[in-house]
Amino acid sequence: MNNTVDLIIGKILDYVEPDEEITENSSLKIDCGLTSFDTVCLFDDLCKEFGKDIDQVEVRNCETVSDLVKLFSE
Amino acid sequence: MSTKTLSNGKTVDIYPLTQAQRFMYFVCNNFGKNSPVLNIGSGYYWKDDFRTDLLREALYEAMDRCDTIRLRFTIEVIDDHPQLFQYLADESEIEVEEFDFSDIPEEESFAIMKGWTKEIIDMIEKPINTVRIIHLPDGKNGMYLKFHHLAFDGYAAKVFIADVMGIYLSKKCGMPYPKPMKSYLEAMQEEFAYLDSEDRKRDRAYWMKTFSSDSEPIFNDYLLDNRLDKQRIENNNPDQRYITLFEGEHPESATLHYDMSAEDTEDILKLCADNGLSVPCVLMLGLRTALSAFNHDQSDVSIKFMINRRGTLLQKKSGGNRWHFYTLRTDISRDRTFREALSIVEDVQSSVFKHCNFDTLEMYHIKHMAMKTGDITHTYDSMTFSYHAPIPVPYESEAIRATTEGIWYNNDFSAQNLYLTVKHRANDNGLEFIFEYRTHENPKADLEVLYPKMITAIKEGVKNPDITIGEILDIIKL
Numbered sequence: 001m002n003n004t005v006d007l008i009i010g011k012i013l014d015y016v017e018p019d020e021e022i023t024e025n026s027s028l029k030i031d032c033g034l035t036s037f038d039t040v041c042l043f044d045d046l047c048k049e050f051g052k053d054i055d056q057v058e059v060r061n062c063e064t065v066s067d068l069v070k071l072f073s074e
Numbered sequence: 075m076s077t078k079t080l081s082n083g084k085t086v087d088i089y090p091l092t093q094a095q096r097f098m099y100f101v102c103n104n105f106g107k108n109s110p111v112l113n114i115g116s117g118y119y120w121k122d123d124f125r126t127d128l129l130r131e132a133l134y135e136a137m138d139r140c141d142t143i144r145l146r147f148t149i150e151v152i153d154d155h156p157q158l159f160q161y162l163a164d165e166s167e168i169e170v171e172e173f174d175f176s177d178i179p180e181e182e183s184f185a186i187m188k189g190w191t192k193e194i195i196d197m198i199e200k201p202i203n204t205v206r207i208i209h210l211p212d213g214k215n216g217m218y219l220k221f222h223h224l225a226f227d228g229y230a231a232k233v234f235i236a237d238v239m240g241i242y243l244s245k246k247c248g249m250p251y252p253k254p255m256k257s258y259l260e261a262m263q264e265e266f267a268y269l270d271s272e273d274r275k276r277d278r279a280y281w282m283k284t285f286s287s288d289s290e291p292i293f294n295d296y297l298l299d300n301r302l303d304k305q306r307i308e309n310n311n312p313d314q315r316y317i318t319l320f321e322g323e324h325p326e327s328a329t330l331h332y333d334m335s336a337e338d339t340e341d342i343l344k345l346c347a348d349n350g351l352s353v354p355c356v357l358m359l360g361l362r363t364a365l366s367a368f369n370h371d372q373s374d375v376s377i378k379f380m381i382n383r384r385g386t387l388l389q390k391k392s393g394g395n396r397w398h399f400y401t402l403r404t405d406i407s408r409d410r411t412f413r414e415a416l417s418i419v420e421d422v423q424s425s426v427f428k429h430c431n432f433d434t435l436e437m438y439h440i441k442h443m444a445m446k447t448g449d450i451t452h453t454y455d456s457m458t459f460s461y462h463a464p465i466p467v468p469y470e471s472e473a474i475r476a477t478t479e480g481i482w483y484n485n486d487f488s489a490q491n492l493y494l495t496v497k498h499r500a501n502d503n504g505l506e507f508i509f510e511y512r513t514h515e516n517p518k519a520d521l522e523v524l525y526p527k528m529i530t531a532i533k534e535g536v537k538n539p540d541i542t543i544g545e546i547l548d549i550i551k552l
Contacts, residue, residue, distance in 0.1 A: 014386045014388075015386055015387065017253055017387065029347070029350070030347070035352075035463055036352035036354075036355075036420075036423065036424070036427070037381070037383075037384070038385050040424050040427040040428055041385035041386070041428075042385075044428055056425065057421060057424075060350060060417075060420070063350060
């Protein structure tokens with residue numbers, strides 16, 4: 001699980017340079033500052049990274065880093 | 075990549091244009107030849123205890139940090155065809171000149187800077203960008219920037235301004251020095267690598283499938299004197315769904331500018347934040363609903379949608395022009411609520427985002443082949459929409475921020491008939507709506523009807539997201 005968290009946070013940091021540290025509780029839009037475009041691209045990156053084919057609409061249900069972690073840990 | 079010895083005797087690595095640059099160059103040559111459509115002129119001004127020396131230092135440092143300030147172009151003849159290639163010069167060779175317009179009215183200095191913007195850039199083996207310090211009346215000072223559109227798009231220009239301001243404020247008040255910029259060559263290589271990638275195969279398959287399985291779209295006019303209705307009569311074809319439109323002549327353009335209040339803008343931002351929705355989707359829903367009202371309440375609306383493709387930090391901070399344009403088609407029935415309609419727009423937007431590295435020109439070719447029109451003058455998308463998300467530009471204090479102005483000096487030429495740009499004001503984050511239209515069509519009076527309908531649709535939906543699209547159409551009916 002920790003590896004998944006670290007990997008996802010690492011991927012998020014490919015997209016944004018937030019002043020505050022990103023944690024599992026960070027909101028993707030407000031705390032991380034990801035735009036809609038960033039989120040779609042990040043989701044695509046994560047699908048490739050984890051070898052999963054998850055429907056893009058699932059991203060709409062992900063508000064926080066931990067939502068992404070759950071989705072890609074299942 | 076290959077090498078070339080330039081006319082000044084220097085040997086440099088040269089690269090072909092990227093897909094985005096090829097599209098921009100194609101559009102310029104076909105729909106705006108011999109006009110300054112590729113010139114981007116902008117100004118950024120504020121009132122403070124201004125330090126000319128520090129802004130000059132900041133501009134030079136920002137230019138050193140930004141690769142595409144040094145981007146240049148050269149022509150190589152390949153198989154008897156002259157082709158444009160790009161390279162990075164060792165130095166920008168740009169001198170920051172200073173102009174004092176503090177003693178003349180702002181209308182006059184605006185006209186002078188607009189004139190600079192319209193001067194065609196000699197783009198072969200020369201610096202193509204201009205950076206100037208400007209003094210305006212009433213203690214306003216700042217910078218004028220003229221960038222070549224193959225080296226910068228609107229996003230890259232704003233990132234450059236943010237970098238200049240970050241450096242200026244670090245020198246003036248000890249604010250943190252901005253984080254490093256990114257390599258243009260690396261971003262360009264990423265673009266070239268895509269051409270041979272599995273991602274490109276996937277994206278091509280997506281666009282092929284989308285256009286071959288979709289029904290034929292339908293043109294929705296922004297002119298009240300509806301061209302589809304007229305051409306159906308002229309061609310004695312009541313089922314015609316496209317219009318024949320050649321955008322190659324008359325590139326002369328003008329702009330129509332509207333401001334939304336900071337309070338109304340905040341309501342939209344809050345709706346989006348509370349519901350996890352994107353701002354451009356709300357704006358596009360407003361626009362498509364207004365177009366629907368102009369076209370017999372048509373439920374099936376397509377617009378051309380500009381995507382700046384700035385995701386990773388490499389893409390965000392490497393300058394250049396990354397704009398791709400795609401069709402965004404939505405079919406939304408009257409019984410859908412505003413909230414449901416937003417989800418539909420958002421889903422289509424997400425799909426297009428996922429496949430937006432695919433070449434715009436090739437996407438349109440696939441579309442025309444699938445629609446069996448096979449002719450690029452057969453048009454389904456009446457207008458282009460782009461949203462410029464706010465890029466945080468550092469400021470010294472709220473009081474100084476309130477005096478800040480970001481100005482776009484329109485070059486009065488456009489490669490497209492109608493282009494709506496929506497961006498945020500520098501001083502209060504309120505939205506600006508800029509309709510750039512070709513004057514030969516004279517659509518100003520029509521746009522003066524379209525815009526209020528778009529805004530009413532947005533405000534009704536934001537006020538009550540459970541209102542149906544049909545109820546909104548009844549409110550904004552012609």
